[in-house]
Amino acid sequence: MPNVSNPFRGLPSVNQLLESPQLKSLVDSANHNVVVGGVRTFLDHLRDQISAATEEVQIPTPQELAEKIANWISGEEQPHLRSVINATGVILHTGLGRAPLADEAIDEITAMAQGYASVEIDLTTGKRSQRDLAVKKLLCQLTGAPSATVVNNNAAATMLALSAMATGKEVIVSRGQLVEIGGSYRLPDVMECSRAKLKEVGTTNKTRLSDYESAINENTGAILRVHPSNYRVVGFTETVPLDELVKLARKHNLPVIDDVGSGALVDFAAYGLDDEPLVCESVQQGADVVLFSGDKLVGGPQCGIIVGQDHWIQKIKKHPMTRAMRVDKMTLAGLAATLRMYRDPESANRKVPLLAMLSTSEANLKLRAARLSEQIAAAPCVESAKPVAGSSTLGGGTLPEQYIATWCVGIKPAAISVDELSQKLRMGTPSIFGRINQDQLLLDLRTVLPKYDVALVDAITCLVNSDESSQNSTAAAE
Ligand SMILES: *Cc1c(COP(=O)(O)O)cnc(C)c1O
Numbered sequence: 517m518p519n520v521s522n523p524f525r526g527l528p529s530v531n532q533l534l535e536s537p538q539l540k541s542l543v544d545s546a547n548h549n550v551v552v553g554g555v556r557t558f559l560d561h562l563r564d565q566i567s568a569a570t571e572e573v574q575i576p577t578p579q580e581l582a583e584k585i586a587n588w589i590s591g592e593e594q595p596h597l598r599s600v601i602n603a604t605g606v607i608l609h610t611g612l613g614r615a616p617l618a619d620e621a622i623d624e625i626t627a628m629a630q631g632y633a634s635v636e637i638d639l640t641t642g643k644r645s646q647r648d649l650a651v652k653k654l655l656c657q658l659t660g661a662p663s664a665t666v667v668n669n670n671a672a673a674t675m676l677a678l679s680a681m682a683t684g685k686e687v688i689v690s691r692g693q694l695v696e697i698g699g700s701y702r703l704p705d706v707m708e709c710s711r712a713k714l715k716e717v718g719t720t721n722k723t724r725l726s727d728y729e730s731a732i733n734e735n736t737g738a739i740l741r742v743h744p745s746n747y748r749v750v751g752f753t754e755t756v757p758l759d760e761l762v763k764l765a766r767k768h769n770l771p772v773i774d775d776v777g778s779g780a781l782v783d784f785a786a787y788g789l790d791d792e793p794l795v796c797e798s799v800q801q802g803a804d805v806v807l808f809s810g811d812k813l814v815g816g817p818q819c820g821i822i823v824g825q826d827h828w829i830q831k832i833k834k835h836p837m838t839r840a841m842r843v844d845k846m847t848l849a850g851l852a853a854t855l856r857m858y859r860d861p862e863s864a865n866r867k868v869p870l871l872a873m874l875s876t877s878e879a880n881l882k883l884r885a886a887r888l889s890e891q892i893a894a895a896p897c898v899e900s901a902k903p904v905a906g907s908s909t910l911g912g913g914t915l916p917e918q919y920i921a922t923w924c925v926g927i928k929p930a931a932i933s934v935d936e937l938s939q940k941l942r943m944g945t946p947s948i949f950g951r952i953n954q955d956q957l958l959l960d961l962r963t964v965l966p967k968y969d970v971a972l973v974d975a976i977t978c979l980v981n982s983d984e985s986s987q988n989s990t991a992a993a994e
Pocket of ligand 1: 669695742743744746778809810
């Protein structure tokens with residue numbers, strides 16, 4: 517510890533700093549309280565650093581300090597949630613919010629968000645009704661199920677179905693289907709929360725009907741099938757088809773819960789992707805309830821959809837936790853508008869962005885990649901930009917190992933590294949995410965909606981190549 521009488525003597529006061537042009541102009545764009553609070557926090561932090569320092573700390577001049585603080589406050593004022601141009605090629609990127617919504621869904625959400633809406637009121641009688649009526653009929657039509665409801669996400673749907681249908685009882689699951697979908701969703705943990713008891717059967721690679729059969733006893737509450745969305749067990753394998761599980765369950769008067777995960781409402785084989793179970797097939801084969809996400813292959817807002825036998829749906833709806841996981845009017849509006857488009861598959865294909873992205877031809881992407889490459893190559897931070905063939909993936913825990921041919925703009929940066937370019941683009945406005953492949957940054961056009969092409973080029977063109985800009989954006993209180 518240096519034994520200096522007052523090591524803070526060199527620091528300007530809050531009022532002095534507020535007189536600086538940088539902070540004065542910030543007051544206009546942010547607001548007075550935010551700037552004063554920011555200056556205080558920064559100074560406190562600096563004093564702590566000075567006290568903790570073992571050597572004498574060089575205190576910045578008041579001008580330097582004002583500038584540092586202004587940059588730091590500007591950085592802190594940037595919203596954490598920002599819109600992103602997804603050029604990663606991962607169509608359902610969970611980190612980037614999964615499916616972008618159709619204009620029709622956005623219009624409906626806007627209309628409902630602006631004012632009041634008939635969320636839980638029957639317009640004919642004026643009496644209380646149920647919020648899932650906004651989507652129930654559509655879900656029944658599209659899946660063939662007699663009943664349906666919707667909750668916050670598929671994790672909630674799974675928890676509620678297990679708890680309402682089998683709490684305190686054993687639920688039989690194949691060892692090959694004990695999925696983890698991203699760090700915080702693990703089926704055994706969800707099952708524990710539901711207070712249903714996991715009864716694992718079979719092995720990782722092989723589970724037979726007889727495994728299920730011999731596990732059934734008087735404590736059994738349900739049979740659960742889970743679609744291994746984000747992995748595949750290949751090679752020496754055996755699983756029991758759903759219709760056989762249903763037959764077995766019927767014999768013992770047990771329900772079958774089918775967690776199909778992504779929820780294909782149309783056959784994705786038409787897009788060159790196989791292996792995704794169709795919701796309507798699960799219903800047809802007799803699953804008592806089928807669970808899936810609204811923001812994976814449906815291409816709608818985040819929610820968890822439950823379709824199936826009405827008495828089970830009613831039981832789930834009466835579960836006390838269902839209220840804690842209910843959806844709001846915006847989700848209902850967005851989901852209803854998305855589902856309406858599926859009644860005409862041709863129109864869904866054009867209007868639901870997920871389906872439009874999947875059905876864009878390679879030739880189309882190649883043309884766009886050529887045009888954008890030319891424009892991007894002219895940007896000061898770019899050494900070269902060329903069309904590059906590549907492959908996109910569906911992502912979001914769907915269809916592992918399946919790739920979709922695509923075209924990218926491959927960028928080599930001028931003067932900075934690919935990592936630096938990638939970071940600058942991520943931190944820009946709009947934020948742009950690409951993927952790095954060796955010494956290039958690839959911008960995969962399959963996941964970039966054409967309406968963002970101009971913004972994409974502009975953002976890259978506007979990037980300044982000096983170190984100053986990166987200091988501005990990353991300066992922190994250190
Ligand atoms: C994605 C997925 C979930 C979790 O769904 P969320 O909507 O993300 O909560 C559960 N089960 C399966 C099989 C999935 O694929």
